[in-house]
Amino acid sequence: MKIVVLGAGVMGTAFTMPVADAGHTVHLVGTHLDGDIIEEIHETRVHPRLRSRVHDAVTPFPVAGLREAMQGADLVVLGVNSHGVAWAANVLADVLPPDTPVVMLTKGLHGDGESLHILPTFFRSQLPPRLGDVAVMAIGGPCIAGELAARRHSCVVLGGSDPAKLGALAAALRTPYYHVWTSTDLIGLEVCVAMKNLYALAVGLVIGLLERDGIADNGAHMHNLAAAIFAQGLYETAYLVRLMGGDLRSVYTLPGAGDLYVTCQGGRNSRMGRLLGLGMPYAQAKAKHMPNESVEGAMLAEAVGDTVRAMIRAGKLDARKLPLMLAVIDVVCHGAPVEIPWDAFFHDTE
Amino acid sequence: MKIVVLGAGVMGTAFTMPVADAGHTVHLVGTHLDGDIIEEIHETRVHPRLRSRVHDAVTPFPVAGLREAMQGADLVVLGVNSHGVAWAANVLADVLPPDTPVVMLTKGLHGDGESLHILPTFFRSQLPPRLGDVAVMAIGGPCIAGELAARRHSCVVLGGSDPAKLGALAAALRTPYYHVWTSTDLIGLEVCVAMKNLYALAVGLVIGLLERDGIADNGAHMHNLAAAIFAQGLYETAYLVRLMGGDLRSVYTLPGAGDLYVTCQGGRNSRMGRLLGLGMPYAQAKAKHMPNESVEGAMLAEAVGDTVRAMIRAGKLDARKLPLMLAVIDVVCHGAPVEIPWDAFFHDTE
Numbered sequence: 001m002k003i004v005v006l007g008a009g010v011m012g013t014a015f016t017m018p019v020a021d022a023g024h025t026v027h028l029v030g031t032h033l034d035g036d037i038i039e040e041i042h043e044t045r046v047h048p049r050l051r052s053r054v055h056d057a058v059t060p061f062p063v064a065g066l067r068e069a070m071q072g073a074d075l076v077v078l079g080v081n082s083h084g085v086a087w088a089a090n091v092l093a094d095v096l097p098p099d100t101p102v103v104m105l106t107k108g109l110h111g112d113g114e115s116l117h118i119l120p121t122f123f124r125s126q127l128p129p130r131l132g133d134v135a136v137m138a139i140g141g142p143c144i145a146g147e148l149a150a151r152r153h154s155c156v157v158l159g160g161s162d163p164a165k166l167g168a169l170a171a172a173l174r175t176p177y178y179h180v181w182t183s184t185d186l187i188g189l190e191v192c193v194a195m196k197n198l199y200a201l202a203v204g205l206v207i208g209l210l211e212r213d214g215i216a217d218n219g220a221h222m223h224n225l226a227a228a229i230f231a232q233g234l235y236e237t238a239y240l241v242r243l244m245g246g247d248l249r250s251v252y253t254l255p256g257a258g259d260l261y262v263t264c265q266g267g268r269n270s271r272m273g274r275l276l277g278l279g280m281p282y283a284q285a286k287a288k289h290m291p292n293e294s295v296e297g298a299m300l301a302e303a304v305g306d307t308v309r310a311m312i313r314a315g316k317l318d319a320r321k322l323p324l325m326l327a328v329i330d331v332v333c334h335g336a337p338v339e340i341p342w343d344a345f346f347h348d349t350e
Numbered sequence: 351m352k353i354v355v356l357g358a359g360v361m362g363t364a365f366t367m368p369v370a371d372a373g374h375t376v377h378l379v380g381t382h383l384d385g386d387i388i389e390e391i392h393e394t395r396v397h398p399r400l401r402s403r404v405h406d407a408v409t410p411f412p413v414a415g416l417r418e419a420m421q422g423a424d425l426v427v428l429g430v431n432s433h434g435v436a437w438a439a440n441v442l443a444d445v446l447p448p449d450t451p452v453v454m455l456t457k458g459l460h461g462d463g464e465s466l467h468i469l470p471t472f473f474r475s476q477l478p479p480r481l482g483d484v485a486v487m488a489i490g491g492p493c494i495a496g497e498l499a500a501r502r503h504s505c506v507v508l509g510g511s512d513p514a515k516l517g518a519l520a521a522a523l524r525t526p527y528y529h530v531w532t533s534t535d536l537i538g539l540e541v542c543v544a545m546k547n548l549y550a551l552a553v554g555l556v557i558g559l560l561e562r563d564g565i566a567d568n569g570a571h572m573h574n575l576a577a578a579i580f581a582q583g584l585y586e587t588a589y590l591v592r593l594m595g596g597d598l599r600s601v602y603t604l605p606g607a608g609d610l611y612v613t614c615q616g617g618r619n620s621r622m623g624r625l626l627g628l629g630m631p632y633a634q635a636k637a638k639h640m641p642n643e644s645v646e647g648a649m650l651a652e653a654v655g656d657t658v659r660a661m662i663r664a665g666k667l668d669a670r671k672l673p674l675m676l677a678v679i680d681v682v683c684h685g686a687p688v689e690i691p692w693d694a695f696f697h698d699t700e
Contacts, residue, residue, distance in 0.1 A: 231608030258581030
């Protein structure tokens with residue numbers, strides 16, 4: 001196959017490794033923000049943030065080369081971040097053949113003020129009518145980009161609506177280290193992998209709380225607290241998944257539990273969580289310590305905050321089932337101080 | 351209330367802290383193996399392994415003082431390990447009034463060669479007929495003993511059959527740092543908190559694999575691999591919970607996801623996993639590095655291994671749903687080398 005990856009961030013670029021190892025030809029097209037990255041790959045074959053050599057079967061293109069890169073493409077993969085989905089639909093509008101499937105690596109949810117939508121739905125809504133039947137699939141699961149680029153074992157789920165297409169594509173993507181399952185629960189997959197960023201930020205709060213309060217005299221940390229937040233995150237994810245029409249299986253397998261687990265092992269959401277846990281207001285933490293970094297958990301809070309509040313007012317969401325999400329939204333969108341809403345956790349689990 | 355805790359290990363002793371803080375009188379009775387601990391608490395008020403001062407409202411008793419300690423008890427709490435359940439039933443047989451409820455902190459499953467049983471069921475089966483109606487409840491969830499003893503926030507679930515009794519007892523146990531939910535899904539609770547030890551051991555394998563293979567040139571660890579094992583552990587737990595009549599909600603809340611998460615943050619199961627991941631056979635790892643320590647994950651494999659194999663042969667369990675559990679059983683019970691059964695993970699999740 002000839003595969004075009006749009007977006008040369010860490011995840012888009014890391015994804016080229018198993019794909020190239022599986023024998024496919026890969027065109028890696030940077031966005032308008034990836035100019036320096038594409039240039040550096042051209043010159044050194046090394047991605048500056050991944051710190052890995054890019055596979056020889058990968059040809060880098062600047063965004064201006066998209067049309068050329070798309071010639072004869074069998075598959076388009078979106079590696080943009082959640083802010084780049086509408087942009088990607090826009091630039092693909094002219095060059096995407098209607099029979100070329102799209103796979104999204106992007107994680108997030110779209111809030112339109114009244115409802116929440118998974119990104120494949122939002123992406124499709126941004127395409128011109130002639131592309132209304134494009135197959136849009138997604139890959140999710142616990143997959144830190146640097147590990148994938150280093151060919152370390154990674155287990156992911158390819159979600160979509162057509163089992164035959166999913167099976168054929170998964171078979172084409174697998175390598176001895178890239179383990180791909182398939183799922184027709186695209187909703188569950190997408191809700192889980194989006195929410196994990198917000199809840200990993202919440203688990204990360206504990207790093208800051210521990211730094212603030214210190215290790216106890218007997219050596220005790222705060223793992224119990226982190227684990228309770230982790231569990232509440234999955235509980236709220238399960239509520240949203242079911243409400244939006246997804247399947248609980250996604251919650252307790254790779255997309256939910258697996259991806260939340262891996263995202264809690266460090267990274268930008270955890271680092272932001274730590275700053276907030278130390279007592280720093282969100283705006284200050286972002287501006288002072290992470291001005292040029294995408295904190296997907298905070299971006300999700302910003303993307304859905306108003307919609308979630310509107311849905312609660314309209315009776316479409318039950319606030320009692322989402323106290324942790326609402327606390328994170330308040331911290332990120334309204335500068336609220338961190339307060340763990342213990343007594344609201346696990347509402348009505350009986 | 352007057353509460354008797356039987357078993358002065360780290361968990362039994364840590365549990366006395368919130369209970370005493372809640373205003374109850376506590377008698378902490380050591381088992382026949384806890385003689386030194388009880389003596390040390392008598393002399394110094396410090397538990398040697400918890401490294402915490404025991405609350406002033408706690409009176410320590412040696413096992414010989416059980417009858418005296420039981421005078422007027424309103425509640426008995428079992429803090430023994432999974433090997434001590436039959437022993438506890440035996441020593442309580444003469445002194446337990448039939449209207450005094452029992453709460454188990456012990457985690458494990460009992461395999462009788464044909465079926466698996468949760469420990470409250472097994473404990474009750476070991477009591478004399480006159481005690482056949484004793485209410486047996488259990489507490490589970492992410493609760494590292496040292497953190498509880500240091501009064502750090504901990505969230506747990508009290509499981510049992512009678513909602514009114516559960517509600518009243520939970521209210522009596524709560525403190526500002528000990529957050530107690532109730533659940534009538536005693537089966538789900540007990541299966542989750544038992545299996546988490548085995549799966550935390552499996553996640554711990556990755557620590558050894560990483561030490562063996564090293565960090566990648568780009569700094570990559572093996573979190574993706576650990577997360578996949580974590581998710582497979584929850585998937586298998588969900589299978590067992592449903593098969594035994596429990597509720598999925600326990601899997602994706604505190605007993606399952608929360609407790610597995612906290613158990614993966616270190617401790618004896620992780621340490622044993624590391625040794626096995628480094629390539630050491632189980633018998634050697636146990637004898638050489640952890641001769642006097644209870645590794646509950648390995649103890650569970652030993653307790654249920656033969657029964658699980660027999661149930662598979664009898665068609666009562668589906669081996670395809672439990673590849674990770676079977677791999678751990680093979681490693682622990684049969685000295686097998688560690689091999690992650692990737693391709694068998696997430697069987698038939700569609």
